[in-house]
Amino acid sequence: MEKEMQMLREKALAELGQSRSEKELQDVKVSYLGKKGKLTAVLRDMKNLSAEERPVMGALANTVRRDLESAIADKMEALKKIRMEKKLQEETIDITLPARHRAAGHLHPLTKTLRLITETFMRMGYSIEEGPEMESDYYNFHCLNLPKDHPARDMQDSFYITEDILLRTHTSPVQARTMQKHRPNDPIRMISPGRVFRWDNDATHSPVFHQVEGLVIDKDIHFSDLKGTLEMFLKELFGADTKIRFRASYFPFTEPSAEVDISFSSRTHADTKDAEWLEILGCGMVHPNVLRLNRYDPEKVNGFAFGMGVERIAMLLYGIDDLRHFYENDMRFLEQF
Ligand code: PHE
Numbered sequence: 343m344e345k346e347m348q349m350l351r352e353k354a355l356a357e358l359g360q361s362r363s364e365k366e367l368q369d370v371k372v373s374y375l376g377k378k379g380k381l382t383a384v385l386r387d388m389k390n391l392s393a394e395e396r397p398v399m400g401a402l403a404n405t406v407r408r409d410l411e412s413a414i415a416d417k418m419e420a421l422k423k424i425r426m427e428k429k430l431q432e433e434t435i436d437i438t439l440p441a442r443h444r445a446a447g448h449l450h451p452l453t454k455t456l457r458l459i460t461e462t463f464m465r466m467g468y469s470i471e472e473g474p475e476m477e478s479d480y481y482n483f484h485c486l487n488l489p490k491d492h493p494a495r496d497m498q499d500s501f502y503i504t505e506d507i508l509l510r511t512h513t514s515p516v517q518a519r520t521m522q523k524h525r526p527n528d529p530i531r532m533i534s535p536g537r538v539f540r541w542d543n544d545a546t547h548s549p550v551f552h553q554v555e556g557l558v559i560d561k562d563i564h565f566s567d568l569k570g571t572l573e574m575f576l577k578e579l580f581g582a583d584t585k586i587r588f589r590a591s592y593f594p595f596t597e598p599s600a601e602v603d604i605s606f607s608s609r610t611h612a613d614t615k616d617a618e619w620l621e622i623l624g625c626g627m628v629h630p631n632v633l634r635l636n637r638y639d640p641e642k643v644n645g646f647a648f649g650m651g652v653e654r655i656a657m658l659l660y661g662i663d664d665l666r667h668f669y670e671n672d673m674r675f676l677e678q679f
Contacts, residue, residue: 344402350380351406358414364421371414381407451679452552452668455656456535459554462578463533466571468556471520471532475539476503477510485518486595487631494594499541501549509539512649513555514595520557521636527643529560535652545664552652559628559638559645565598568625568646572602576622579655580606587619596626596647604658620658623650 354374361367374381385403388396449457460470473481479490488495498511516534524530534555543549558567569588577584584606591601603619625648630640653665660679662668667675 344399347384347399347402347406350374350384351409354381354410355413358410358417361417361421364418364425367414367417367421371410374410375407381410448679450668450676451656451660451662452652454679455659456552456554456652458579458659459650459652459655460533460535462575463554463556466574468531468533471516471534472536473510473513473516473519473534475510475537476507477515479506479508481515481518482508482510482512485522485632485635486514487629487635488594492594494592501539501541510536511540512538513553514647514649516555517557517595517632517647518636521559521633521638526637527639529643530645531558531560532556545666546654548653548665548669550669551665554650554652556625556648557628557645558647559633559643561643563627563643563645565627565646568627568648571646572623572625572648576602576604580604580658591624591626593624593626595629595632597629599624599626601625602648606658622654622658623648625649 354370357373358367358370361370373379376382381403388399388403391399464470482500483489483492483495500511501509503509513534513536516532516536520530520532520534534557536553536555537550538553539550540547541549556571558571573586576586584604587603587605588600589603591599593599601621602623602625604622605619625646628645628647630644633640633643633645653668656662656668657665
């Protein structure tokens with residue numbers, strides 16, 4: 343019996359020594375130490391031994407079991423290590439491979455233009471005012487000298503929400519809001535950039551577009567102040583050699599009113615002497631009624647106002663022929679800016 347046990351031990355150690363994988367080793371373990379294993383069978387036979395032999399054999403069997411268990415554990419550890427090393431070698435990362443490129447975005451040409459405009463006026467000391475896109479008839483028209491049934495309302499095809507509420511057709515209501523926010527006759531020097539809405543839709547008109555409004559009110563403001571301001575602004579934007587032309591026009595909220603055309607060198611055709619004129623903004627001296635409607639006294643102060651379309655300016659700056667490009671989000675277009 344004792345000899346049998348020693349042989350079993352030798353055989354088991356030889357077998358587990360030959361195991362090539364954790365799975366093989368596990369099988370060897372089961373075949374000796376499992377419920378139906380060889381060592382287990384020997385232990386079961388102990389009941390046939392005499393009372394003197396039994397404790398001796400029991401002690402031996404336990405030693406053999408412990409030896410096998412620790413040999414298996416060691417071997418298991420060794421096999422695991424081999425497997426990990428092999429895996430590490432097979433799965434080495436090639437750090438020389440270039441990283442995947444992630445394109446950085448940039449500002450939309452309209453945002454760039456809007457920032458250019460506002461920054462230019464901020465340098466001239468203008469504050470930035472904002473107003474709601476959904477506006478009352480009162481601010482959008484009434485306070486700007488456009489009472490109900492005024493024919494000039496037709497100049498701005500509007501989206502009405504109710505009889506008295508509409509999507510603002512221009513940024514001019516912010517003039518009225520700003521005047522009413524100030525103490526009457528306090529000086530104002532503001533611009534108001536923002537989104538406006540009209541039901542036009544073609545290559546040069548979009549139902550949603552952007553404007554920048556300007557308003558200056560103080561004592562003794564003259565038309566020459568308006569001209570000087572706009573000339574400085576337009577030259578800053580389009581270049582020092584930009585030609586500027588004021589053309590008489592009509593707006594209900596200004597009197598006199600003008601439209602401003604520009605001509606700048608990059609737009610001038612080499613083969614023609616005459617520069618090409620392009621309309622760029624509307625302006626004028628604030629109508630006395632507008633001052634009165636917003637609690638300012640036209641006997642004490644006066645001012646000028648102007649309004650421009652941002653898309654228009656961006657089209658000129660970047661040489662874009664169709665304003666719908668701005669809203670289509672076609673990468674082939676946007677990538678160019
Ligand atoms: N609000 C006018 C428009 O949208 C532009 C403008 C503003 C004209 C201020 C004169 C003074 O057409």
